[in-house]
Amino acid sequence: MDRSMTLVLPRTSRRGLLLSGGAAFSAAYLPKIARAGGATDKRLIVIVLRGALDGLSAVAPVGDPDYVRLHGALALSTGGPNPALALDPFFALNPGMPVFARMFRERQAAIVHAVATAYRDRSHFDGQDVLESGFAGPGHTSSGWLNRAIAELPKGDRAALKGGLGVGAVTPLIMRGGAPVVGWAPTGLPQAADDLATRLMDLYRQTDPALATSLAQGLGIEKIAAREMGEARPQGGNEAQLMRRVAEGVARLLAPEDGPRIAALAIDGWDTHANEGGGGGRLAMLLGGLDGAFEAFQQTLGAAWAGTTIVAITEFGRTARINGTVGTDHGTGTVAFLAGGAVKGGRVIADWPGLSDANLWQNRDLRATTDLRAVLKGVLADQFGLSAAALGARVFPDSSGVAPMKGLIV
Template sequence: MTMDCESRTSWRASRRALLLGGAAFAAWAYIPKFARAADARDPRLVVIILRGALDGLATVAPIGDPDYAGLHGSIALAKDGAHPASMLDSFFGLHPAMPEFARMYRDKKAAVVHAVATSYRERSHFDGQDVLESGFAGPGRVQSGWLNRAIEALPAGERVTSGLAIGPTTPLVLRGAAPTVGWAPVNLPTAADDTATRLVELYRHRDPALAQALSQGLQLDKIAIGDEMKPKSGGNAVEAMRQVARGAAKLMAADDGPRVAALAFDGWDTHAQEGGPVGRLAQLLGGLDGALADFEKGLGAHWRDTVIVVATEFGRTAKINGTEGTDHGTGTVALLAGGAVKGGRVIADWPGLKPANLFEARDLAPTTDLRAILKGVLHDHLGLSERVLAERVFPDSGMVKPAKGLVG
């Protein structure tokens, strides 16, 4: 049998796609296993990036600030009325689309950091996301992420030895020298079990390496996506967030699975029609809220040792625009959830929303460096030293000290 040049090229492309797609987990067998700590802690860390810039003032509203309602206008939350908030304390109210996070907060397993930002002060999504995920003070500095460097910096034999990148591409935050494995849910119809078995048998004789990779990949993909986690008919972005969380939680709950994961949810650039019970932000926050609950359920007993960090590249303007949305801003919120979080509190050095207090007369002024929060989690949860955090994980950040007491 002969094969022309075009056919050979097509075969190589198909074979590569099969190896990288259905058998993406084959490399898992070669990743070093973790060593359980003497104190029986088995920490999990999940980093969720919200791409597009989250409106922190609408997610966790400073209802007690006398200038808030006037600035956020028709989309402002209140203690009651058209947009009632779930009050976290006497000052801050949570968006009503997040009842699961509210429950975790009441159980002291979730916390909010308000008026937070990276060191970036411009309003480019591309550069803002670069700074958020690289861990450097400015954009365009490096092609690795702070979470990957944190894994790489852990002592040899540490229980966390690899990272799980969730999605079609590895987020920058998890790129680098430390080993990672990727998984993305496939929304296309999957082949029947007998078809997959026949494929494995066919390649067992023609290409044993491909057959082994395909077999391992199919087995591990079945772990991630069981029948209960397949997307519902007519699924949308909200269901997609939850599907990703369910699959990732199952993989991270396995004894030989990864302990650190990163994923990104897109679509948070709410320039128009942001507010209201069925507005864009409500739908997005509902998906995020469901994903956090699915992580809690899927991790089971391991939820006790879990921290989830939710962060975004920058905030949005304090004043709404003419299309009932908000434009690119600066200060925003970061969310913490998990059984290991010392929660039930909003952590904020509140700057106020009077015109003189706004950053560049338009944005919530940042008073907390996001790197302090990330350092605090990595220090207390994974045991990285302040020196390593300042020199390797977040280079040239010695002036930014880790926040204390975020993790129990």
Template sequence: MIMDCCEASRLLVPSRRALLLGGASFAAWAYLPKFARAAEGRDPRLVVIILRGALDGLATVAPVGDPDYAGLHGAIALSTDGPHAATALDGFFALHPAMPEFARMYRDKHAAVIHAVATPYRDRSHFDGQDVLESGFAGPGRVQSGWLNRALEALPRGERVKSALAVGPTTPLVLRGAAPTVGWAPVALPQADDDTAMRLVALYQHRDVALASALSQGLQLEKAALGDDMKPKSGANGAAAMRQVARGAAKLMAADDGPRIGALAFDGWDTHANEGGPVGRLAQLLGGLDGALAEFENGLGERWRDTVVVVATEFGRTARINGTEGTDHGTGTIALLAGGAVQGGRVISDWPSLKPARLYDGRDLAPTTDLRAVLKGVLADHLGLGERVLAERVFPGSATAKPMKALIA
């Protein structure tokens, strides 16, 4: 998704008070307000992970109990038998074998699946689909702000966090807007050594005290996020990169004065060819996502019990395999929830069946759940936003998509 570089990262101080030092991005962490604990003693965290490229929900959480599934998905269909057996979730759905950590969370009732879900978007353009997913509007091209940023604006003053962590080289659209965000991106360029960094701090102490303070705070932020185990490694694959990003974000969000809300995006989910079924390209991607969820769990530590991670994508993929053993752009897909605050151990679905007459446009899993209802349910029960605010400010024009109940424990 194309983003205006001028709006890629909003800080709580003027933009000149942040630098890029040897490729490391940082911000004036000391300026961020602390999160006030809720009256019931909870200190909730929310992480939104966007999968860009359109996830094959039928290959990730397979409806193995649907008699039409195996024939439609052909060589890439999952099965609960054989050497690469999918993990049975209930008597109807099974999870891709590349996601053992999510399977464990599901067994522990800290993960859930919402199936046959979609945004209101019904065409098949990645650009427009991602715009709708992240903006929260019913159609593309409406605004240059995202639903998560507007949710931040709507949080009660003094009761909820008023800033969020945007992970990546640019702020995802979902977090762009008037509410402040702080950006962090794992770096692949060589870092300036400590001596050089301290010389810069000393120089600015005499010329711009505020900038020196911002630089010092930024260096501390970078050190906290990276540590020795986060230094870039040559030859790191996509799965390892997902874990690395999640590990750093979790360290920042676990801090007492760190951000409580974060958003990040993983690219590369456009599996037109060689999707691979239980092994192959999609398996590698899902393994990286699975590892990222485990990194959030490990890195957040005791904070995990008050955490919800939402995983969403712009649309699904075709029910029928194509000629290159992949799937094309579709409609219905899945959303995943993970975290100690999730009321899990469930696949939530009004299943439409995969009979040819029931496929959307004769080719796709028909969506039966509005993704906005899922997101509203999380924002309402996890962060305390009211239904009217959600319908009018966070997801404008969405009054018919009622917040899904009982997603949060």
């Protein structure tokens, strides 16, 4: 909505600067390991950050003259205690994410800023439905865009054959739909005996085919998990540790030749209405957990890392001004993180709208100048060769006007 509005925004000379961000770190560029195999060895992991991530505290526009005024006690700075990690002269990363900063320097991580879905209201429930369903508006909860993307893959494609992996006791909406999905949740339960499972499958086939389908999928993925992970399933731990361990578990399922290629997981807890913390505190702790997850993916995927793209997205951003309780309320524009050996990294990609009061969306939020669907389409197009037509009509319905972003993938 309001796409035309972005055309009349004042442009500053920052834009050119932002697009070349990261050039200063080119000395740290590392040659990539040659990728083994063809397109079918591509992997995609989508992390849904539920609760609305404050993009202005995750990736701070320290060069914007209005940033400190608006973000007040939460504003990050590249000096002082808990200094933010400079990505380029304009943007700095929350100090909770040193691994992502390292990947950024190595050109295996990128950030898209001032990004949002097409949703412009401020309900988590609807915002997440839009984010995960891939529709332009709320009210569509029968399938998710990642599942429909799998359905669009050529029939013989390995990623299509293996289906998607949905993490958690409840499959996230983004991964629900007609394409086959296997589920996995970190748990310490002992296995039900095979014979019991077989008998129950027989009963369900006779009386309740829908339950039969669900259970069959649940039983299928458990076999790979048991083989690859032995007893080393994640158990408990604090939020940050859990993120890392779940990532490790997902990576172990994705790394083998016969594992799934596309996974989705959701991490709750980003709804920072009060005492959000700036460079240290709750948000920095959560971002540290996400950082640990990125590291665990890189370490555990091994050679498969080279063909992997990880995208971390959220339903919307938060207010540019902090609220009365040193937190932020529901907003609009935010960030998306991309990491992986397949990512053309070292860049903060932003058509920066500026934070002056006149430029804020509804005099309140960071204005979204990039449609998140363009980013996701760009990844799907370059990673799996999906056509713009399929992406515009079926993966993200009614979005043919949103062109896939080019050049995100190596």
